[in-house]
Amino acid sequence: MESEGDLTKKENIEERLSAKEYEKASEELIKQFPLEWQEDMHDDLVEIDEDDEEGLKDFYLALKERFEKRDDAIKQKFSAYGKEERYFKDHLPPGLTKELLERNSKEYQELIKDIASDEYKKAGEGLSAIVKIKEAGEKQEGLVSRVCFKNIVRYENYKNDNSIKQELKLQNECLKIKIPGNRCRVPKPYYYYMDKYTHFCAMEYIDGGTVQEILDEEKPLPEGFETDKFFNDVLEYLEEMHKRKIYHRDLHKGNIMLEFKGSDPVIIDFGKSIDANVGYTEDPYKEGGSYLNDIEALKGMRTEMISFINKKKGG
Ligand SMILES: Nc1ncnc2c1ncn2[C@@H]1O[C@H](COP(=O)(O)OP(=O)(O)OP(=O)(O)O)[C@@H](O)[C@H]1O
Ligand SMILES: [Mg+2]
Structure with missing residues (x-):
């Protein structure tokens, strides 16, 4: 000092x-x-x-x-991290081999250091991370379009959150949830990489917009969007997560996406989530801080979406 x-x-x-x-x-x-x-x-x-x-x-x-x-x-x-990486080989979509993902991850690691490069375009940005996808075209070299890279850039925010490894582990856990007729899901994890200086991961790219982007009219509300179906599916999915003792805890409007094709809901960003099976947890929303209540947050979003749609209808 x-x-x-x-x-x-x-x-x-x-x-x-x-x-x-x-x-x-x-x-x-x-x-x-x-x-x-x-x-x-x-x-x-x-x-x-x-x-x-x-x-x-x-x-x-x-x-x-x-x-x-x-x-x-x-x-x-x-300081505690040595180099660590993992491929979620079982989830790779057709056309995306481990070797291809490996090659692109290495290339991405190099490219994120090169700000002038626009080979990867931004899909979104949060408080801790920037999410990018590789531009389609010649350079794509077979990397399927359904991959995005989440790269931690604001370490001062990230330091209180889950590591990228914990984040993908929870997403992986959620993949086990199968509810007949329910279209809600989480992006499939493909890969993560951590060392003392770089933390990033590759996961399924969702071609859609966040609820925030839809409400801000930065992205269009897909034709045939059904508010009740959308929010009921998310609610049911969250209830199933909770049964398995997984709590999202950061369900703001930037963390629920709406896929353009079919308006399917996708819950993203498990950076503040908790698996309450691990260790004793009296109140998952109070554990180690104060977090958003999943169900309450969802209710708020639903109300906003309804008034947004009504306003649009009203002209
Ligand atoms: N799998 C994905 N497919 C497409 N876009 C995504 C995906 N994951 C994230 N995004 C976009 O990137 C943005 C930032 O990602 P994410 O929420 O994971 O970062 P964060 O920094 O942890 O956010 P927060 O501010 O909520 O902590 C999202 O709001 C969304 O627009
Ligand atoms: Mg987020």
Whole structure:
């Protein structure tokens, strides 16, 4: 721990820097962040006038704080991880062999370090992760379109959540749920990779939109969408999960998707979920924090969807 005196001393040294020096120090610091963020950070930096000493200093200090927070989080969360990976071979769709997935995962690992690359396009983004799919076309080299890669980018949020391994394990567990006539499901896990610096996974890509995107009209509501069928299926699925003592706990509008083909509901993102079979759990929503109640969250979403549809009908 540094004493306050040390900090003041540092502050004083920094105060003496010129605008140009702050700019240079910021540039050096930006290089320490994940490549995916560097472009945005750089854009923010160049927007500041080169003579604006105060502005450049504030930018540098904010960046430094962010770096230190992130560094701390990584140290806490990741120092324990050796390299670990697993293929869920039984779930791979036709055309996606383990070898192909392996090749693409390696390529993806390289490419996520290269921000300029647009070979993988964004499917969505959450508080901890960015989800990407490989662009269709020549470069696809047979990688079936139903694969997406979830890559952890905001470690400061991720550190309190499940590891990507735990997340896929829970999804795998949910795959056992089979309810006749019910179309709700979770994306099939294909692969995960973790080491001290990188955590990502590959899973079934859902061609659809989140409830949030539908309500925001960023994605269209599929023709023939039936509100009751959709929400009843999710409810029944959640009840079955709960019977098996699996609780999602983060069922906000960005974590339920609606597949364009057939309007099937898909529950995603098991980053805050818990398997209450493991260890004693009095209240799964209170265990180690405070979480969203699955059923209550779903009810809220249903109400919003109904008023959204009514509003659209009303013109
Ligand atoms: N299997 C998938 N198929 C298609 N799109 C997906 C898939 N998984 C995630 N997405 C998209 O990526 C977004 C972010 O993914 P996810 O919710 O897993 O990340 P997160 O950072 O853990 O989110 P949160 O902010 O809820 O913690 C989703 O809201 C969705 O738009
Ligand atoms: Mg999410």
